[in-house]
Every structure is written in structure tokens, then in C-alpha cells.
Amino acid sequence: MSLICFASPKGGVGKTTLAANIADGLQRLGHRVLAIDLDAQNALRLHFGVPLSDRVGFMAGLRSGGDWRGQLRQTASGVLLLPHGATDLRGALDLAVALDRDSDLLGAPVREMLAEPGLVVVADLPPGPSQALATLAPMATMVIGVLQAEAISAALVPEIESGRFLGTGTMAALLAGRLRVVLNGVDLASRLSRASAEAVARHLGFRMLGAMSREETVAESLACQRLLLDHAPDSRAASDLKEVARLISAALPPPGAVAFPAPPDHAGFERPLGMARPPAEAFR
Numbered sequence: 001m002s003l004i005c006f007a008s009p010k011g012g013v014g015k016t017t018l019a020a021n022i023a024d025g026l027q028r029l030g031h032r033v034l035a036i037d038l039d040a041q042n043a044l045r046l047h048f049g050v051p052l053s054d055r056v057g058f059m060a061g062l063r064s065g066g067d068w069r070g071q072l073r074q075t076a077s078g079v080l081l082l083p084h085g086a087t088d089l090r091g092a093l094d095l096a097v098a099l100d101r102d103s104d105l106l107g108a109p110v111r112e113m114l115a116e117p118g119l120v121v122v123a124d125l126p127p128g129p130s131q132a133l134a135t136l137a138p139m140a141t142m143v144i145g146v147l148q149a150e151a152i153s154a155a156l157v158p159e160i161e162s163g164r165f166l167g168t169g170t171m172a173a174l175l176a177g178r179l180r181v182v183l184n185g186v187d188l189a190s191r192l193s194r195a196s197a198e199a200v201a202r203h204l205g206f207r208m209l210g211a212m213s214r215e216e217t218v219a220e221s222l223a224c225q226r227l228l229l230d231h232a233p234d235s236r237a238a239s240d241l242k243e244v245a246r247l248i249s250a251a252l253p254p255p256g257a258v259a260f261p262a263p264p265d266h267a268g269f270e271r272p273l274g275m276a277r278p279p280a281e282a283f284r
């Protein structure tokens with residue numbers, strides 16, 4: 001029903017961290033959330049406590065067919081997860097070629113996910129341009145461009161602002177309207193970080209959705225394979241995260257506002273989808 005993509009022209013800026021924790025944040029606000037990992041690093045699953053040894057996933061098996069519903073994992077957070085799955089260099093290259101030839105290989109299952117009433121799909125994209133981004137961006141409700149609060153971000157603002165990293169020409173112009181930026185890793189004690197963050201915020205205006213502070217608890221939560229709101233619920237980063245989740249939630253149809261009944265023929269799908277946390281258990 002709604003698709004939120006986490007993407008960035010730059011790697012290592014916190015896309016996966018934000019995708020996982022915002023998915024959890026939206027779930028806590030009462031949305032039914034499916035998080036999908038489109039990056040061959042296969043790291044999104046770690047935030048949800050899936051063991052390192054568990055290497056099976058949706059994208060890695062995409063070329064051999066099979067229903068995406070069969071790959072769904074119910075995580076302890078309530079968020080449904082489609083891990084990417086482990087792949088080697090050959091597998092990753094073959095998948096890129098296959099997606100280039102037929103973008104519906106990914107587009108068709110994602111359209112099916114979006115046809116599920118009330119479901120919010122949160123997608124973690126690889127850094128930079130990718131087939132997955134080209135396929136998903138036109139379907140997205142919102143593309144969240146993640147930037148770090150550092151000097152190089154200023155150079156990336158025009159890429160973000162123009163929508164150029166989502167496409168070219170008219171397509172870029174169309175998609176630019178769906179772009180919002182989250183500035184990650186803000187260190188209020190650092191003059192440079194603060195100045196970079198302020199400059200980017202000033203320049204982006206309404207396109208800047210929120211900011212998240214740099215904090216040890218964020219990296220720690222990944223090391224413990226826990227979500228931030230479980231690991232350090234009272235931290236500043238957790239409060240930043242809740243604010244961003246609230247703003248995203250406000251742009252989505254309200255939880256529970258389902259326009260159509262769930263399709264009856266999706267055996268095994270209704271149960272996990274029905275396990276969204278009730279709004280009463282939302283943020284403390």
C-alpha cells in the first residue's frame with residue numbers, strides 16, 4: 001500500500017540502520033510493516049536478530065522464481081522481513097543482468113506487496129545507483145535520502161535536490177517531489193558536524209525530514225543484533241528516531257484505515273500480517 005525507500009548516493013551513511021529501526025518505529029505506531037533488503041550485503045536481517053548463519057533470502061533466490069510470501073520471516077519486533085539472502089560475486093552480477101533485462105522480476109512482487117491493504121513496505125537499497133532503486137523509486141510513496149552530517153554532504157545536496165540520483169530528465173524531476181532527507185550522525189558537540197547539518201537543513205528546507213544524532217548506542221544495538229528502541233529506548237538517538245517515524249507515519253494512511261478487505265487466497269500470509277503491535281503498545 002505504501003513504499004518507503006532508504007537510499008543514498010553515498011555508502012555507509014546509515015541507510016540500513018534507519019530502514020530497520022524506522023520499520024520497527026512504524027510498527028510500534030500501529031502500522032503493519034514489511035522490511036525488504038535489496039542490498040547484497042544482506043545486513044538488514046542482523047538488526048532484527050536473524051543469525052549470521054542464516055543466509056537464505058528473497059533477492060538471492062529471485063532468479064529461480066518462487067513466491068516472495070514463502071520467504072517472509074516474522075521477526076520478534078512484529079515487522080515482517082524479506083532478507084536479501086547471501087550471494088557471491090557471480091550471483092550478484094547475474095542478478096544485476098537479469099534485473100536489467102526484466103525489471104518486473106522485482107517490480108511484480110513489490111507491486112503484489114503494495115496491493116496488500118494497509119501494508120507499509122520499507123526498502124533498504126544498496127549505496128549509489130542500482131537496478132533496484134530504478135525499479136522501486138517510481139512506485140515509492142517516499143524516498144528517504146540519507147546523508148551524514150559531514151562536510152561532503154554539502155556536495156551531495158544538489159544530487160538529492162534534483163532527484164538526479166533517482167533518474168534523469170523528466171523522471172528525475174517527477175521523483176524529486178517524493179524525496180525527503182534524513183541527516184544521520186549529527187554530533188552536537190562537534191562544530192563541523194553542527195555547521196554541516198545546519199547548512200544542509202537551511203538549503204533543503206521542507207525536504208529535510210529529520211536528523212539523528214551520532215551515538216554509540218546505535219552501533220551497539222547492531223552489535224547486539226537488537227533494535228534501537230529495545231536496546232536504548234531512552235537515548236537521544238531513540239528519541240530522534242521516534243520523531244522521524246512519527247513524521248513518516250503522518251504521511252501514510254492512518255494505521256487500520258484499510259480500504260479493501262485482505263485477499264482471501266494468501267494462505268500463510270494473513271496470520272503474520274495480523275500480528276502488528278496494537279497502537280496501545282506504541283512509543284512509551
Ligand SMILES: Nc1ncnc2c1ncn2[C@@H]1O[C@H](COP(=O)(O)OP(=O)(O)OP(=O)(O)O)[C@@H](O)[C@H]1O
Pocket residue numbers: 010011012013014015016017018039041043125126127184185186212213214215216218219220222237
Ligand atoms: N547515528 C549513528 N550513530 C552511531 N553509529 C551509527 C549511526 N548510524 C549508523 N551508524 C553505524 O554506521 C555504520 C554504517 O551504518 P549502515 O550500515 O546503516 O550504513 P549504510 O548506509 O546502510 O551502509 P552501506 O552503504 O554499506 O549499505 C554501522 O556500523 C552503524 O552501526
Ligand SMILES: [Mg+2]
Pocket residue numbers: 015016017039041043124125126
Ligand atoms: Mg546498508
